[in-house]
Structure formats: structure tokens, C-alpha cells
Amino acid sequence: MLYKIKPRRLLKTILDKQPCTFHRYLTGLNLWKEELSSEIKHKIENYWRDKIIVDKFNENDTCKDKYYVLSMFPYPSGSLHMGHVRVYTISDTVARYQRMNGKNVIHPIGWDAFGLPAENAAIERQIAPEVWTKQNIAHMKKQLKELGCSFDWDREIATCDPEYYKWTQDLFLKLYDAGLVYQKEALVNWDPVDQTVLADEQVDENGCSWRSGAVVEKKLLRQWFVKTTKFAKDLLEGLDDSVLNDWRDIIKLQRHWIGECDGVHFDFKFTSGNETLSLWTDKPAYIEHVKFVAISYKHILARKLTKSTVGTVKLDIELQNPFNDERIPLYATDEINFLPGTDTYVGIPDVLEEATAFAKKHNIRYSNVPICINEEQQAQVICNKAQQLNIGGYWTSAKLRDWLISRQRYWGTPIPIIHCPNCGARPVPKKDLPVELPKLSKLSEKGSSHLSDIEKFVNTTCPDCGGAARRETDTMDTFVDSSWYYLRYLDPRNEDEMFDKGKVKGLTPVDLYIGGKEHAVLHLYYARFVSHFLHSLGLVPEREPFKRLLVQGMVMGRSYRVKGTGEYVPESRVKVLDLKRNKAVTQDTGQPIVIAWEKMSKSKHNGVDPQDMFKTYGTDTTRLLILADVSPTSHRNWNSNTFPGILTWQKRLWLTIRDFLKHRNALPQMIPEDQFRSHDDYMFDSRNYYVKGASFNYLISQQLSVAVSKQQGLTNSIRGAPPAVFAHSRQFERALAVQIILLAPMAPYFASELWSGFISAPNRLDSSGEIQWDKSVLEQKWPETDMDYNLDLVFQVNGSEKGVVKIQRKQMEALAKEEAVALAFKQKEIVDILSKRNVLDVTYTLRPGCEGIVNILTEKPQPKAKVQQVEEN
Template sequence: MLQVGKSKFYVLSMFPYPSGKLHMGHVRVYTIGDAIAHFHRLQGKKVLHPMGWDAFGLPAENAALEHDLDPEIWTNSNITHMREQLKNLGFCFDWHREITTCRPDYYKWTQYLFVKLFEAGLAYQKEAIVNWDPMDKTVLADEQVDEAGCSWRSGARVEQRFIKHTCFKPQKSSLYFHKYLPEWYGVKSMQANWLGDCSGCRLHFALLVSLWYHKGKSVFLFHSCLFSKSYKSILFGTCCVVPAGILLGVKAVHPLTMQQLPVVISLKDTLEDHVDCMIGFHPPSNIFIFCLLVEQFSGFERTKAAEAVMQYARDLCVGGHPTSTKLRDWLVSRQRYWGTPIPIVHCPSCGPVAVPVTDLPVHLPNISHLSEKGGSPLKSAHHWLHCSCPRCGSKAQRETDTLDTFVDSAWYFLRYTDPHNTQRPFDKVVADTWMPVDVYVGGKEHAVMHLYYARFLCHFCNDMGLLSHREPFKKLIVQGLIKGQTFWVPSTRRYVQKACVEFTGGLSVLKKNGERVVITWEKMSKSKQNGVDPSEAFGQYGCSTVRLWLLYTGPPEQDLLWDVQSDKLTGVLRWQKRLWMLVTQLREVRACGTIPNPSCLSSADQKIVNGLRDNKNLTIEMVMPDNFLYHLLYFMLFLITKLTSEKVLFFETYSPFVTISFLGAGLCSVTNKQSTCYDWKSTVLQQRWPVMDSFHCVQINNKSCGRLAMAACVARDADAVRALVEHSDIGKRLLTGQTVTRTILSPRTNLVNFLVH
């Protein structure tokens, strides 16, 4: 829990898949998050900065198949290695909050949320045509298939298969609140394009088939098909349908009028010839239902009519929730082993039944050998597969599909707030204390699906009373890519290593045959042979230098070009050495007992001091939490070191920069610690963030004489204030030859008064 009087700040970096090795993309995202965490911690806030592992998924399962290993052993070994890498980099993660999605103490609560969704009617199972990845042998959600019809992960051409699968219904919550999202660096528009226009509502129709009702089917009712193009009010007309298109033997019962209506099959999403009819559309089966209302909404203005119809449907509990023409239900089941078991039991009498919460978790069983053939590997775990129905006690079988890893990552930010809770996913009071996440740092490739799914789960938790907040994230920082230099041969379109290329006369050619080579900058990957192992750069320059370069080179959202041979990293290293020389000079001067007196400075030295103060104030002003322009910070620090001379070593002037840069370890051994701007008993990471100099009104014998900028630490010390004012233009003009009998500092206002005679 938070300490009394302290404000909170929750900074979250997207947790990694434990592949076993960090890459430069990891280093950049965690460097950005770490700098933000330090910034707010130095401002006196209680900061939550957690780390964990998105540990389920196909990569581990495929690696297990390839190396004949247990996926759990493979995953845990990688986690151990990557955790050590992150610790060696000095990131200030709250390791006592570490979570791992493949462990029962985490996926128990993923299953708990699934059961709650199932009980609320937001999770269901059905048989339908789905996207099948023939390489990974699993189904894919529509959003995981690219425009070319290929899998987002394997790149294989996706096939269409008719199988049973599990879905969530996210339309009922998140979409409706989409308009309240912040802009998020263009992510809002990306989500809007993906989700489509919220131009319709969902209604629940009962289908009358052979004189019996089959409830629970849904159709979409689109506003674009509700109203005439020529009028602003609803028109009612006769439904003119092609007889051959009518689905014989089936009637739809309109939920608002209870009329029995014909069901028509069509491949079109809209019927332009029937714009003055109400048209319902069920995307998976392409069923259109033509229907008429009672005349109670006739004559309404377009927008008011739509809201009235939806509210009427909600009052009758037959739907009425906003939806779009693009958005589909979220397909969450996968036919693979290494994932969260879906807590459903299939009973011949009761149908699909959710596992009781008291029986969770449904443990993932140990399987001695993973099959490479299609179908769920869990079907081979006979000792695990057969069970009793929780409802009637008869013989039943467990669900053999597992959940998509996107489900695991859709709520992990909530578990971080209360990671050791054994009674519930998280305590509401604790979660409400930390939520929402103040800053979320991650890649743009997750800006649509992951963020939308996370919003859906957060809205659901709010609806269930588990959480007070609906939106999970306040601000999103999308970090740019780190691109490596690539070398490819046009004749073969194959990538080659830089060592194979010769640079002569401004041209790049293959060493072996002189063939021309094209040089480009692309996202780092093994296939393009342009990846960089972070350990190489760390070994040559040190992790502090590399992290500093990542912040200094450009704003977080900008793509960076990585070339370890360039002078960029060496330039940052030179800057670090120059700053360290600043601290060394201070130590040497103070060791000699020399403490400069501001009143004894020459005009040239005073000009330097004024320049330092101006740059300090400008730097502090530029580096604020809302803009994250960290590269400006380091640029200003570079300028400051150029202004410093050995004669002018006033710690009050430049100590804030030492704190900001986190390079002040050497200050601990300074003798003659005169300054009040630095907490000498604490480490540099425990200092307070520096504040800008404030302007104080200077009075002499209660008469105002002008204004003067001074640091907060100086303003609290009467002797320091007197020395500063005496050396200023005001002091030289009005205090020279005067005897100051008393210096009065106002406790409530920026005012200093000198009594003289």
C-alpha cells in the first residue's frame, strides 16, 4: 500500500516472451521505462515498476518439439537467464512483484476470469468456419491473419476449416467507450480503423425451427440500413425479398415486436435496395433478417431514433449494445499444449459446463511426448481428460483447447498490483490504489489487438465490481524500432554479413566476386543478418553508456539506426567522462579546503555562473513528465560541461545535473560538504528531483528593489541568500558600503528583506 501523503505512479513496460536472449528492442523499451520510473521516484512519488514473463505460447512448444524437451523446462531456463541479464543492466524493477503466466498461481486467475466471462454470457463455444494455420496447427483470430491471407506468426497461407472453438464477446463494453480514449500517438485512430464504425447495435433473435425455439442466436442491426437516404425519420415499407433466397423451415422472432419473420441468405453486407427496412446481419453465417418495428419510433430524428431503439432493446434485455460492421467476436481457443487450459467440462447431458471456481486451477498435465500432428495434444493425456460433470456428476471430458496468450496478457497489469494474493486475482482496494497505469511503454505492433483486449478485460472487471476503473492506461508511449544496417545482393536477393562486403571508391561489393551490394536500414532480425547482441555493445562501452545513447539520440517514438562503429556511442562516452571530471574537480578543490566565495568572483567567472544557472533552469523546464524529451536533458548537460571552469565550482549551481544524470556516486567522498542542495547521507538515486530557480522579491528596509532568481536550497539559507544578493547587480548597486544588520526570509512567499543602516 502507499505511504500516507505520497502520490502513486504506475509505469509499465510490456513484459517479454522468455526467448532466452535480450535484443536491443528489449533494452530500449526498458531503458525508457526505467528513466520514467527514476524521474517520478526522485519527485517523491511511490512508484510501481514491475516485470514478469509472457511465458506461454507456440515458440516454447516448437522449441520443445525440436529439442525433445519439456516446454516448462525450456521456458524456466530462459527466464532465469533473461532475469539475470535485466538485473545486470541495472533496471529498477520491483522483482518481488515478478509474475510468470505459465505458472498455476497466475493461470488459475486467468481461468477464474474465463469462468466469470462464461457465466456472464461473454464467453461461449460454437462450431463454425475458422482460420487454420497449417504450420502451427492451430486456429487464428481474424486479427491474426494479414491482408495476404497469411498467419501473423508463421507466415503460412491460412486455410478455412469447420471446427469447434471458443470466443469472447468484446463488443458489449470496450467499443462503446472508444470515443473516450486519449489520442495515444495515433493509436486511437489505428484502433478506430480496425474496430470500424460503431454504427449499429446487437439484438438477440430466437430462431423458430420446426416449431421449437432455439435461443441465444444473435444478429446485428445496422443504422446504415435502418433509415431512408432521403428522410431523417424511420420509414416502414414492405420487405421485398427474392423467393429463392428465403431459408425454408426457419423463422426469426423479432425481439421487439415478437413477429415471426423470414430468414434470407445473402452474401452481401448491405442491401442498397432496401434501405428503408430494418436489416439484421449475422457475419459468420451471412444471414440477413428483414424486420419491421411497431410505429412508436416513427418520426424520430435519426440519432435519437437509434438511441431510442437501443435503449428499448436494453430495457427488454434483448441486446441493444453498440457494435460495428468490422468487429468480430474474439476467438481465444488454440489447439496446442503450452497454454492456459480452458476450464470447461463437456457433459453428454448438461453440455459445456464451467469448472467451479473452487476447483481451480485446472492444471496443465505433463505430457511425455508432444505430437507433431494436428489436433490438441491434450487429447493424449487420458488420465487428465476424463472427469465428472460438476453439475450432474456423470462421466464427462475436459476441454482440450488452451487459451491464446493474448488472454494471459490482457490482465497482467492488474495482477502486478497484488501478485501474491491467493484468494482472488487481485484485491480491489489494492488495485484501485495503483490503477490506472500512468504510462505504458511498448511496441506499436501491439497497439491494436493487445490494447483492445486489455481494455475489454478491464471493462469487464469494472462491470463485475472487481475494479473501480474502466480504462486501464492513461498514457501510451510507443517506442520506435532499432534498425540495423543490412547488406543484400540484388541478383539473388539474399542478405549477407557485413564481413563479406568490401567498400571501395564509394561502392559496396562482395569480396568474393565483386558483385554489387545494396545497403539499407531495416528492423533487426536473424534472417536479415543485421541483429546486434546487446552484450557486445555493453562489453565495449558499458551498459550506462548504451542506455544513455538510447535516450540521448532521439525521442522514444523515433526509429534509431544502430551502428556500433559510428562516433555516436563514443560521443556519449566522452560526455560521460567530461561530467565525471566535473565531480572530480569538485572533490579536489574541496579536499584542499577551498570553498569559493561568490563575492570574490571576477566578472568573467560570474558570467559563467549565470550561464550555468540559466542552462539549469532551462533543462529542468524542458525535462517534464508530459513530454519525455530526455535527449534534450543530455544535450543541455553537454553544454553545461563546456561552460564549467576550474575556478567556478559552485556545487549549488550544477549539483542538480549530477542528480539528473545519475552519475553522482563520487559525490559521497567530497569533503567540506557545504551545500544544502544535496542529501549527503543518501545515494544519488535517493535524491529529490531538482526544481527550477524561483524569482524572489528583494527588499531593502522594506522597500522593493527588484527580483532575483535563486535555487530552492539557497532560498532556505539566510547566509547563502545574502551572499547571492550581495554579488548580484542589485547588491552591488544598493548594498555596497552598507551594513546588513538582519536578513529576513519569508516562510510563505518568495521574499527576502535586508535591514541595513
């Protein structure tokens, strides 16, 4: 026989000689005779919670590759919701997977702690926002630990801590010193309830505030802006950076937000003062020939300088052309077709047809403009001159606006500016940072900017002349706080600078950024802007801050709304008549109900409390439920109908370890050799097939739900083996080890208990070192497909699969591109296609241990000619 089984006595002698003093984190509860219940799951989690050792990022380890996995930090609202559970389970799963793949993993967490919600909650409860926020942070931190997240808590930050916002203020001053911060009057969206400015994106289609629901008013205020438009073209071109991976439709969103950078902004001064008007034109080469400027009646100047709203009015104010000092008249008009999103127009008669017609109608003198032989070159000359004069000259889109960062509330980062009646606005010296928020026991209920009411804060001295001065009382938009937090994680206790650029050099960009799609435009745009800016100062090595994005979908709950009134009611008040047809009525009045899947919220009575899930099912089961069935990038309809599959799977895994221990102890009688060989080969194939599939889903496709399905498939293969294979097959042992290892990143406590049972069984058959018997499951090396296992070499034409051949892994990984391409060109279907089309390019992608892909890029096929049917007479 090929499979000789050692006698029991000899086996016992061998085992007796093996060290039997396991580390405390390898010995489990040993409850295998018990049925797997919620009570047992809780015992498992309580037992393993403090025993699982997580390798923190080691700054001195130069052997391992770093992997920075970053999840968007939460706002400390008080309790986790299922959206939090989803994003941080995904994040933790990826971090644990990368550690098992030998990476030096950075996995930090912190708190986006400033903002209106905390301030409003504090006013309602008559306590200080700081007290409210810190209470919430403590509670949510406890919940995240209960969720089993392997965060590096030594790197924890909160944007409301002076140790953090000192450096947010330093970032502001860096921008100020670079000429990228300015203050001007602006017509802004004003929330009369929350008493603050809102960005355009925070106003819904009905003109109401996204937060308070109040009808937004227009108000004229002097505001602080960051000149993000200066980097518009860089930010647009950065979307083509080869470092970006899997940004998919997020690139489209970013492109749409920035717009086509086909024009240039110039700042023209008013002849009567130092104020400027920002003008955009797609004809920068001809800017010296401007003869008038028009503004729409929506423009702030039109509202201030004229009562007219129709026709054309010449305003009693002029601009000065910085390129030739000519005085330029300014008109308010509705006769110009302003570009979408714009309210200014640069009139260059004889170049622009509409400008010519306007000039003739309103008797504006102009002369013929010589045609530029090289308009592009002349435009660059003009832009260079504008940049030297610090009046713009940077390519941007017509619709893009600078970043308005002023907020008229207390709970935010104070803007480090001092207003002196003699010296004007002066930056706070860096040695005096942070400008700290004054401590308050509670906030008043009037909701105004409380900093302006606190004389001890407001009254100060000018850093230049030493005279009496006043501090700026606006605070910063919270997007400023979150625009650079991922950099502070890398050097969170640095007291001398934002971060050590030497540390950042080796640790950025972020390898994987995980968060909601709702932040894929503004937050991502501002974070990219700050990264591009810091790169221009030589502080970060790359322009783009994030290599790869995983934009997870929302967790949706079933909501019930009374038809007609729109009132949301809890499920307990609903009588469902036919769920498939969405037919339901209220229990008491019989009113028809509209059933829908909507984002979970308390106001819609459709939320699920994670704490209830932890209590009912356990942490690991909750993690598996949130990962299963649906791709991380898709919305997740939270439905208890999907629960039985996961619960049954866990019970089957539990029974598998019980059976494994039973058969390894009892050593049942062998089956015939040919049957044993067949099962052993099947275990070999199953192990490799599911390792290949799950690894692909963990790393490449990021379809963690499919990785769950793959693991369930492996369970089916394992459970089908007869007792003799449980007891005597090395390939079975390898497959069962893989089963637990694949599960470990997703369900670390449950997998640790399964592993403790697995390694406690006698009759070990693997002595190759592949299974590290003296280490915990999370310390195991991530399994790989065997070198003699056949992988797919896939042949594609324009991304569409046209053929596959099976090649042993060791051969595929030694295969040169030319050899792989030659195999592709032998496929009959590909030969037929290429006989009719020209080849443009050929690529070969090797995914070690998974597959190889040859993709042939060809000309698009010519459409078939339409056959005209002729009617017979």
C-alpha cells in the same frame, strides 16, 4: 571582498568536526587518477551493483503520491534484444526519476510466458515447454538485473504459472456469468504448420501466417468468443476520457479499430434450433419490420447450405424475429452491396432503398412502414428490450467482431469448461480452479492440440449431474493472459481472488505505460475492454486502465540483401562501395546488395547482441547510447557513428570530478572579484537553465534524448570554469551536484561513482540542505529552478507562439490566470491578431519550475480572396 575564503587551517578544523563515517554506499572506488576505460566502467558497475538501495513501493505510505510505471512484460524468448534494452532502460529511467521526485513508485516486471513460440521451440528440442520457458526466464532475469533495472522482483509473475492462470480462468468465468462468452461454429484462419487458429491480424497481405509463413487455410471449427462488441460504444467514448494523456495517434488507431458505433447488433434465432445469427443494422428503430436477411457467399452458412456462388438463392432455413415472432427468409446473394467487413444484411423494405428493390425483384411481401416521429427514442426502446432478452441491443460498428479466443495448442491457459452429453457446456466451479495443464516431459512432433490426446486430462465428471464428461481442450489466446496482468502486479500473492479491489482502488490507473506501437491496437483494445468490464462489476475504480502512453519506436539494424534473390547476408560478406549512396556488393560474387534499415532479427543478420554491448562498453554506457540522439517514440537506427559522443561525454564527466577534487584540495589562488562574480552568475544561470530543460524533458515531453543533450550542455558550462571557480564557487558546487543528479536515473552506477567523488571533496560550500551530503545520489531530491530565476511566460494563439516575457519563478507561481491573460493581451502581435478574429477560449497552463503558457483559441482566419488578374488588351 564579497567572497571571503576561510583559512585552510580553519577549514580543516571544521571538516574534522564533521562526521566522517560514510555509509558503505557513499564510498566509491576512488580511481580518479585512472583514465576512464571499459575496464574501469566494469569495475564501477560490479562495485555499485549490490550497493545501490532502491526504495520499493510501500503500501503503508500515505504521505507520498503513488506513481505506477509499467513496461509491457516480455515474452521469454531466451535472450534480451536491443528492443528490450530500449524499453526497459526507458522504464527504469522514469521509475528512478519519479522516486527522486518523492513518489511512491510501483515498477513491476513479469513474463508473457504462454504461446506458440515456446511450444514450437520445445517440439524442436524435444523438451517440455515449461522447461524451455523457465530456462529462458532465468537467463533473461539475470540480463535485466545486469541492465541495472530497478524492478520490484517481489511482484514478479509469469502467465504460465498456475497461480496466475487460475485467475485468468476466473476472468473467463466472470465473462461467462455475465453472458459475454459463447461458442459457435466459425470459418477461421487455420495455420497448417502451427496447427492452430489465427486472428485476421496474424495473416499477412499474401495470406500467409505471421509466425510460420505457411499459406493460411479456411477451416470450419467450433470456437469460443468473448462478446467485446457489447462494450464497443463505451470503448469508443472512453477515448475522450479526460484521464488519458499523450495518447496522440494511438487514439486514432483505437478509433479506427472500433469503428463508428452507428448501428446495433441483434441475435436472431433460427426457427429450426437454438443457434443464432448476429445481425447489424443502422436502423434499429425499424427492426420489427425486417422482411428478409441476406448473407454474402463468403458467409459460413452460404458455404454450408448452397453450392452457388453467384446470383441469389433462397436458403432452406429461416430466422425468427424476436420482437414479433415473424419468420424471416434467408437469402445468399451477390446482389446486395454489403458494407466493408460485413457479410450480413438486414432487409427492411420501404425504409432502405436497396431492400425495397431486392424485395420487389424476389417477390418478398412487405407493407408500408410508418415513419418514426422520434427515431432515436424508438431505437432506445428497442435496444432496451433486446438487452432484457439478452439478444444484443448494444451500439457498435458494422466491422467490429467479437474476440475469438480459442487456440488449438497445448501451451496456453486451459478454458475452464466441461462438456456433458446431458447438461451441455458447463463452467468449471470456481473452487476447482485452476484447471491445470498436465505435466509433459516432451511434446510430440505432430503439432496437434495435445490436450485432446491426454485422456487423464480430457475425461472428467459433470459438475451438475455427476455423469461422465469431457474437458474443453482448446486453450486461450495469450492476449487474454496479458489483458489484466497489470492488476495482478498490485496483489501478486493473493490466493483468494484476482486482486483485492481495495488495493487496486488507490493504485490504478497506471500512470505511464511503455511499450511498442505494434501492441497499440489489439493488446491495448483487449486490456481496455477487460478494464471496462471489471469496472462494470465494481472491481476497478476507473474504466480506462492507462493514463499516459509512451509508445517507443523499434531499434533498427542495417540489413544487406542480395538484389534479385532477396537473400539476407551478414555484413562480413559485404563490400561497401558507397554507404551514402547505399552501394554495395557481395565479397565473393560481386552481386549487387540492397542496403536498408530494418527491425533487428537473427534471420536478417542485422541484430546487435546486448551482451556484447555490456561487455564492450558497460551497462551504463549502453543505457546512455540507447537513450541518446533519438526520441523514445522514434525508430532508432543503431549506428556506431553515434557512440563517440557518449563515450567522450563520460570521459569529460570523469575528468570534471578529478579536477574538482584536485582544486578543492589545492585551493588555487583567487581570481579578481568581478571575474569570479561573472563566473559565479554564469554557473547560477547554467544550473537553472539545464535543470529547467532536463526536468521538462524527463517529465513533460518525455524526450529523454533531449535530456541527454541538456546534460551535455551543462557539462560544457562546467568544464569552462577556471580552477578558482572549481574551488571557491558555491554556484559551481550546486551546478556540479545537479549534473550528477540529472544523470543518475539514466546511468545509476556511473553517477553513483561520480557522486562518491563529489562528496568526498573538502571545502564544502553549500550548507542549505539542498545537497544531502550524507546520502547517495539516487536518494537526492530532484533539483528545482531557483525562485529568483527568470522563467518564460509564453503567449500562444491557437498553439502557435506569438510572444514571451521573462518572470521570476516565485512571481510566476503566484500569478493568477487573469493576470497572465492580461499580460498576453498587451502583446502587440496578439493585439493585431485579435483585432481581426473573435476569441473562443483562453487557457493558462503552469508547469512549475519550467514555464507558463497562455493559449488564446480564436476563430480560424478567413482565407484571403483570390485576386483575378485581367489581361490588358
